[in-house]
Amino acid sequence: MSKLPVLEVFGPTIQGEGMVTGQKTMFVRTAGCDYACSWCDSAFTWDGSAKDGIKQMTPEQIWQSLKEAGGSRFSHVTISGGNPALYPQMGDFVRLLHEERIDVALETQGSRWQDWFVEVDDLTLSPKPPSSNMTADFEKLDLIVARLIDAGRQAHVSQKIVVFDEADYDFAKQAAKRYPQLDTYLQTGNPDVETADDEKLRTDLLSRYEALIDRVMADEEMNDVRVLPQLHTLLWGNMRGV
Amino acid sequence: MSKLPVLEVFGPTIQGEGMVTGQKTMFVRTAGCDYACSWCDSAFTWDGSAKDGIKQMTPEQIWQSLKEAGGSRFSHVTISGGNPALYPQMGDFVRLLHEERIDVALETQGSRWQDWFVEVDDLTLSPKPPSSNMTADFEKLDLIVARLIDAGRQAHVSQKIVVFDEADYDFAKQAAKRYPQLDTYLQTGNPDVETADDEKLRTDLLSRYEALIDRVMADEEMNDVRVLPQLHTLLWGNMRGV
Numbered sequence: 001m002s003k004l005p006v007l008e009v010f011g012p013t014i015q016g017e018g019m020v021t022g023q024k025t026m027f028v029r030t031a032g033c034d035y036a037c038s039w040c041d042s043a044f045t046w047d048g049s050a051k052d053g054i055k056q057m058t059p060e061q062i063w064q065s066l067k068e069a070g071g072s073r074f075s076h077v078t079i080s081g082g083n084p085a086l087y088p089q090m091g092d093f094v095r096l097l098h099e100e101r102i103d104v105a106l107e108t109q110g111s112r113w114q115d116w117f118v119e120v121d122d123l124t125l126s127p128k129p130p131s132s133n134m135t136a137d138f139e140k141l142d143l144i145v146a147r148l149i150d151a152g153r154q155a156h157v158s159q160k161i162v163v164f165d166e167a168d169y170d171f172a173k174q175a176a177k178r179y180p181q182l183d184t185y186l187q188t189g190n191p192d193v194e195t196a197d198d199e200k201l202r203t204d205l206l207s208r209y210e211a212l213i214d215r216v217m218a219d220e221e222m223n224d225v226r227v228l229p230q231l232h233t234l235l236w237g238n239m240r241g242v
Numbered sequence: 243m244s245k246l247p248v249l250e251v252f253g254p255t256i257q258g259e260g261m262v263t264g265q266k267t268m269f270v271r272t273a274g275c276d277y278a279c280s281w282c283d284s285a286f287t288w289d290g291s292a293k294d295g296i297k298q299m300t301p302e303q304i305w306q307s308l309k310e311a312g313g314s315r316f317s318h319v320t321i322s323g324g325n326p327a328l329y330p331q332m333g334d335f336v337r338l339l340h341e342e343r344i345d346v347a348l349e350t351q352g353s354r355w356q357d358w359f360v361e362v363d364d365l366t367l368s369p370k371p372p373s374s375n376m377t378a379d380f381e382k383l384d385l386i387v388a389r390l391i392d393a394g395r396q397a398h399v400s401q402k403i404v405v406f407d408e409a410d411y412d413f414a415k416q417a418a419k420r421y422p423q424l425d426t427y428l429q430t431g432n433p434d435v436e437t438a439d440d441e442k443l444r445t446d447l448l449s450r451y452e453a454l455i456d457r458v459m460a461d462e463e464m465n466d467v468r469v470l471p472q473l474h475t476l477l478w479g480n481m482r483g484v
């Protein structure tokens with residue numbers, strides 16, 4: 001079976017963000033991204049700094065790593081990146097997990113389609129707002145969303161937008177209007193993905209979260225949305241592997 | 243139309259807990275509860291302390307109050323208490339909200355059935371654990387869950403258990419096993435529903451949240467659960483009306 005480039009396998013821990021916030025889950029992090037977001041909190045997956053840690057693994061090998069780390073203490077796996085949607089062969093791994101009766105979550109910025117998207121239990125599309133310095137490809141997203149809706153996957157898909165500033169907020173609004181079929185999650189940006197001062201980061205995150213809530217509550221064009229912080233950052237700061 | 247005893251109408255704000263955590267919503271709080279939980283954070287709804295604030299309101303009057311408070315800035319209403327499931331006439335209000343194209347969430351401890359349960363979009367059953375000093379009525383809950391499942395409402399119902407201590411945790415486990423059809427949410431208890439020291443409360447809540455996460459992560463009998471804090475308490479402490 002074809003291999004996948006894996007950087008981390010860890011857990012169980014909670015999913016700290018998005019559509020299954022709080023879910024007990026294992027994480028598999030793939031290497032490689034076609035974006036380079038200014039505030040990427042996983043830049044080590046694509047900036048070369050962790051390239052010696054990348055292992056080319058078959059689905060069966062990843063499953064063995066999951067069992068080693070998590071034992072029998074999980075029924076849910078989150079595939080993260082980087083952009084795990086770079087890999088057509090990911091479908092084999094998703095199917096292996098389903099054979100093991102494991103639910104699968106996956107997040108991608110939505111830069112490309114993969115046929116196995118329709119098999120993911122909790123699929124998060126996270127188009128990147130202006131503060132990332134990337135340009136979201138809405139035509140590609142239109143195609144992705146249309147295919148998922150056509151396949152009856154509405155309940156299994158959401159979009160999540162990180163909001164740092166007013167331009168990001170307008171972007172989130174545009175995305176919410178464009179895809180009313182999807183549940184929309186707004187998420188507070190992490191202003192400092194390097195700091196080890198957890199206390200300051202926590203205070204800063206909560207005040208940003210409150211400001212984002214105020215903004216949404218005042219806006220009659222943003223009613224059917226969910227506004228969430230990153231729970232893992234509130235709890236553990238920028239620590240990796242939790 | 244028959245009236246409902248209403249104590250508070252406020253919002254929009256976020257739903258701070260449970261199955262639609264983060265959702266932009268209005269709140270309607272009814273008076274009256276058939277329980278008296280030791281750590282109830284809404285004791286004013288049933289202990290007589292706010293009895294002069296109770297208004298007997300028709301569904302149409304509650305709707306007017308919602309529009310006054312929230313204008314056009316909402317599409318979701320959460321009905322809270324006390325125990326809003328005390329009132330058979332609540333169905334009229336739920337239907338009025340649906341006519342206005344508003345989604346409806348409601349939380350009850352599950353001490354009694356109402357036919358309108360099947361019309362609630364996000365129904366949270368929150369059986370009370372031992373630390374509440376109440377005794378959850380699992381036979382009644384069996385009947386409620388069975389009726390909801392029979393009515394095809396699985397995606398619209400969850401159970402949420404507050405966990406303060408080991409006995410509560412065992413109770414949560416029992417509930418999760420008893421109702422595998424329902425999504426199960428574990429929630430950190432608020433250890434001090436009176437304090438105005440938000441900073442201390444926040445620190446205390448986060449360390450309790452982390453301890454609950456650790457407990458769940460170590461337990462292979464508690465895999466398919468979600469563990470959440472109360473976001474509104476992290477943000478605003480014990481303040482009412484936010």
Ligand code: SF4
Pocket residue numbers: 033034035036037039040041042043045081082083109128
């Ligand atoms: S798409 Fe995600 S992983 Fe890729 S650079 Fe942006 S934030 Fe980082």
Ligand code: SF4
Pocket residue numbers: 275276277278279281282283284285287323324325351370
């Ligand atoms: S059931 Fe809810 S409202 Fe009633 S006493 Fe218990 S916590 Fe308070």
